[in-house]
Amino acid sequence: MGRHGSRHLSSSKYDKTLFELLDIAEKDGQITNLGKELKKEIGNLMKVEKDHYGLLSTTGGEELKGIGARVGQNFKELFTSDKKVIAQATFKDRTPQSRDQFIDGLKESLGDNKVDILASAFEEGKDPYLRPYDLATKYNEYAEDGDWVKLYEDYVTQNTGTRYAKEVLLQFFSEGFYQRLNAGEFELKDEKGKVKLSNPTEAASNLYELYIISSNIKGEGDFEFGRYFTANQLKWYESIDNINDFYEKGPSLTSTDLPQNIIAPLVKELIVSTDQSIQQKDTAGIFRFAHAETIIPLSSFLDIAGANVSIDKPQDVTQNWNGSVISPMGANIQWILYSNGKDVLVKMLRNEEEIAFPIETKTYPYYKWEDVKAYYQNKLQKVGVSLDSSLEDNIELLQKKF
Template structure:
C-alpha cells in the first residue's frame, strides 16, 4: 500500500509538470515497470498439486548501465554551455542531467529500489501460489549471469520467497552465462546484431515516423542556431538517443530520486518532447527490439533460435527433477535478451508472432507486454499422487500462456506431449544449431 501511494504521488507530480502523464507510458517499451497481474488462474485438475518450478526471469528495474558523464550529450551540453549556446530548454536539460548524475552516482549497472520491490513481490507470490513446491526442506538451484544486476535480482527474489520459507531451505547458486547469455555465445548472432538485415526494416519505421526530422526539431529546442550548424545528423541522433535513455530510466529510479530530495519535475526529460515525438521514438526503439530480440520479420530467425540452449536446459533440468528430485525449483536471473527469444522459441502466443509487414509489427508484438522489467517465464509442474504423469502450466509474466502448435483445451499441458513437441522443434532446427545441439538431442531422446 505504501508503495502504491508513493507511486501515485509520483505520477500526479509528473502530470502537473508537462507531457509525461498526458502522453501515457506506452513509449517505455522494455523499460516498462513490472505490474503484478490481476488474474484468476484456471483451476488445477482434480487431485494434482504443484511439485516443481522451472523459472527464468529478467533483472528488475535498474539504473543506467553507463555513467551519465560518459554520454555524448553530457560533453556536448558542457561545450555549448561554455559558449553560451544553450536555449532555455537546453539549460533545463543540463540541470536535469546534473540531477540524474546525483541519482546515478555509485548505482550504475545495479537494480533500483523499484527493481528490488518488483522481484521481492514476484518471489512472494510464487510461494503463495505454489506453497506445496517448497514444503519440507526445499533445495533451490539459482543461476545468474556475470552482470551484478542479476545477482541483485536473485537476492531480491529470494528475500521475497524466503519471508514465508523455513530456515531449512538450501540454495545452490552458480553462474551460467552459456545458457542465460546465449546471445553472447553465438558469433553468428553477434555479427547479425552489429550488421544484419534487421537494419533495413528499422529504417522503414524510422522513415515512416520521420525520425530525422524529429531529431532536428528537438535539437533546435536545446541549442541556439549558430551552434546547430556544428552538429550533423549522426550527432543529433546520438543526442536524442541519450536523452531518450535518460527519459525512460527515470521511472525506474523514482525511489532514489525522492531519497535525495529531487522532485519529479527536476527529472522530467519527457517534457522536452511532444506526445507524438515520444510515440514515434518509442515505436522506432521497439521495432529494433522486435527485430533483434523478438520474433522479427521471418520465422525461425537467428535471433530466436539462439535460445535453443536454454530450451534444452529447461528440458534436461525437468528430466533431472523427475528422475532424482534433487531441486524443488530452478530459478534463473538474466536479461531481456534472454527472455524475449526464449518466449518466441517456446511459441508463447503474443510473444512469437512474426510480421512480414514491418509497419504492422506492433500489432503482433509489444515489448511492454513481453519483456517489461522483471519479466519472467515459469513452468509449473503438477502431479497426482499415485500417478507417473505430470502436467505443466506455462506462465509469461505470471499469466497463463498458450503455446502455438501444441494443442490443448486448457493451460495445463501433459509434460510428455510438451517435451515431445519441444524436442521435435530442436530436431527441426538442428542443422542451424551445430554440434552442441546434436549432442543434447542424442542424450535426451
C-alpha cells in the same frame, strides 16, 4: 526464467554524450534556457548514477522480492526441507542482485518452511544458457550489420523521425548548432570509447533513453525527462525502441531465425532440468535470472502467441509485437508442474498470468508434459541441439553455428 528488475543506466553513454553535447553548445553560446535546465538535470542524474551503473535500483529490488514472495505464497506446499531450490544468474551484478532479492522474498513468504537454496552465477564467457549472445559469432555479426540494420535506420530517419528529432532538440540549442550536429561535426563517445551520439536522431533517442530509465529509479531521484516530449513524440520513440528490439533480439525478418535460435541451448536446459526434477523428486524450484536479450528470444523460440511472428515491414511491428508485454523489467516465464503420482501436467505463466503453449490440450491451461517436451525437442533437433549435449557442446555450437 526471469529478467532482472528495474535498474540504473547500464553504463555511462546516453547521459554522458548528451551532457557533453549541451556543454559544447553552452560554451559556444548556442544553448537555450531550457537546454541549461536539461544539462543541469542530466548532471544530477549522473551524480545518482555514479557507482551505480548497471546495478539494480531500489524499485528493482522491490519488484523481485515481490515476485519471490508470491511464488512462495502460491506454492508453499512445494518448498519443504527435503527439496532443494536452484537459483542461477548471469555474471552481471544486477542479475545476482535480482536472484538474491527473489530468494529473500521467497524465504519471507515460506516462514518456518526451511529450504536448501543453491545459488550460483555463470562465469563470464562460459554461459551458453543465460547469455548465449556473448558466444554466438554469426548472431553478433547479424546484430551489428544484418539486413535489418539498414531497414531500421531508413525507417527512423524518415520524415517523421527527422522532424521529431529536430523539434525536440531545438528546445535546447540554436538552429545553427543543430545544423552542425546534422552535418556530422560531433562524435561523442561512451565510457568504452564507442560513438553514441553523432547526429540529431541519436541525440533525441539518447534523451528518450533517459526518460525510460527515470521510471526505474524513482527511489533514487525524481527526474522529469518526459516533459521535453509531446505525447505523439513519446509514442514515436516508444515504437522505435520496440522495432529495434524486435529485429535485433526477437522474431526479426522472415529471412532469418538466428536471433531466436541462439536460445536453443537454454530451451534444452529447461527441458532436461524439468525432466530431472520430475524423476528425482528432489527439487522444489529452479529459478534463472538474466536479461531482455534472453527473455525476448526465449519467448519467440517457445512460440508464445504475439512473440513469435516475423515481420519484414518496420511500420507493421508495433501492431503485432509489444516488447513492454514480452520483456518489461522483472519479466518472467514460469512452468508450473502438477502430478498425481502418475501423469504430469504443466502450465505456463508469463509475468504471473496464464498463457498458452503452442499445442493442443483439452484441459487448458494444463498441458501434458510429454506433449510439451516433444514439441520443443522437435524444434531443438531442427537446429542441431540434442537433449544430451553438454554445456561445453553448447558453447562450441554457439561459436561455430550461431
